[in-house]
Amino acid sequence: MNLLGCTALYRPSWSTSTLAPRGVGAGWVNPAPAGVSNRLPPHGGNLSQEAQRLGMQPSQLLDASASLVPFRPPRALRRALASAIQGQALRDYPDRSQADLRSAIASWHGLDPEQVLGGNGAAELFTWAARDATAAGLSVLPQPGFADYSRALACWGGAIKQQPLPLEWGDGWPQPFPLAALSEASDVIWITNPHNPTGQLWSRASLEPLLAQYELVICDEAFLPLVPGGEDQSLLPLVADHPNLVVIRSLTKLFAIAGLRLGYAVAAPDRLQRWHGWRDPWPVNGLAIAAGVAVMNDPVGLQRWQGRVQQWVQQEGTWFRAQLDAIPGVKPYPSAANYLLIQGEQSLLELREQLAQQGVLLRDCRSFQCLGECWLRIGLQDRRGNQRILRALQRAQANRAWSRATSF
Numbered sequence: 001m002n003l004l005g006c007t008a009l010y011r012p013s014w015s016t017s018t019l020a021p022r023g024v025g026a027g028w029v030n031p032a033p034a035g036v037s038n039r040l041p042p043h044g045g046n047l048s049q050e051a052q053r054l055g056m057q058p059s060q061l062l063d064a065s066a067s068l069v070p071f072r073p074p075r076a077l078r079r080a081l082a083s084a085i086q087g088q089a090l091r092d093y094p095d096r097s098q099a100d101l102r103s104a105i106a107s108w109h110g111l112d113p114e115q116v117l118g119g120n121g122a123a124e125l126f127t128w129a130a131r132d133a134t135a136a137g138l139s140v141l142p143q144p145g146f147a148d149y150s151r152a153l154a155c156w157g158g159a160i161k162q163q164p165l166p167l168e169w170g171d172g173w174p175q176p177f178p179l180a181a182l183s184e185a186s187d188v189i190w191i192t193n194p195h196n197p198t199g200q201l202w203s204r205a206s207l208e209p210l211l212a213q214y215e216l217v218i219c220d221e222a223f224l225p226l227v228p229g230g231e232d233q234s235l236l237p238l239v240a241d242h243p244n245l246v247v248i249r250s251l252t253k254l255f256a257i258a259g260l261r262l263g264y265a266v267a268a269p270d271r272l273q274r275w276h277g278w279r280d281p282w283p284v285n286g287l288a289i290a291a292g293v294a295v296m297n298d299p300v301g302l303q304r305w306q307g308r309v310q311q312w313v314q315q316e317g318t319w320f321r322a323q324l325d326a327i328p329g330v331k332p333y334p335s336a337a338n339y340l341l342i343q344g345e346q347s348l349l350e351l352r353e354q355l356a357q358q359g360v361l362l363r364d365c366r367s368f369q370c371l372g373e374c375w376l377r378i379g380l381q382d383r384r385g386n387q388r389i390l391r392a393l394q395r396a397q398a399n400r401a402w403s404r405a406t407s408f
């Protein structure tokens, strides 16, 4: 099924409606990529801004606009943070070499520590990947895709070619990457596996040939550890033999530590040394290092945690999609990841606002190219959270015409 037909992109209703953020900090809404109005929220997870707009406390909101594991971070991580606070981590400068963190991550993946570089979340590392990408030439960005790559490329004036992704959800995962045989020449390709916002999981076999076609391949595996069977599709085992490959991972999703911030890049040592020389001296703070070392140095605990997370994605994802399927007016799409897209035949902005008024935040998809106001992305929650989303949808449906006017 090809879904690129939805053309309702950036319609002006936003600028005239009550949806526009207001109050303190409205000018500081996340900067949007070029061509996207700054009044749109290009990223989910704007909890405090949304709470202020809605006149609620952040704790009253269920934030399904971001896609984080809904469990508390593992006990080992919380303990490590507490003991780091009791100890010297607040007072001392963090270890600039990140020696313990890099060796813990390397040993989990069976890599050399020189191939690993910690970052202030994956997002910070995209900035340095983008600097290399800009030097290499033209970057292909599959769309709809994660907007932060454009932000990172814009830092360096990087040239971008937006490449529409044929949105097709086949039967089961993984799927072959559909842009493997692009006819026009370009230098760099940015891959997201699983893809955001669509939740498609690409097969390693279909990604591998890209390494011979592009000067630089940047693969964002932020959500891969959450996906059942996802690790089998990782490009990490290919890094040693491919100096033109960069794999970027995030621990903020897996351990629900988006406020702490931790990610890492895996690539050729000389590339990472270059990045290390460019960035500010202490991009990863001492608490994040302590937390990362604790979880990555505990392979048994990590395996157990990953198993728990993947089981949740498998079970809850299947259940939630089936429930959404029964709601008239929206069509949920399959996803290998902990988020999924829903589509309406008409704009879903009003629905989104009705849910927000009930304290449930869904992701506005207008900042994703090739999507628009007919689409929303929902981050998977635990059963109670998912039931709250479903109840809010049912209430909104009982109120409004948007559901009656559609044939889904």
Ligand SMILES: Cc1ncc(COP(=O)(O)O)c(C=O)c1O
Binding pocket: 120, 121, 122, 123, 124, 146, 192, 196, 220, 222, 223, 249, 250, 251, 252, 253, 258, 262, 263
């Ligand atoms: C595909 C993808 N990669 C990376 C990130 C950013 O990860 P981090 O929080 O570690 O910076 C996000 C955040 O939403 C994302 O969706």
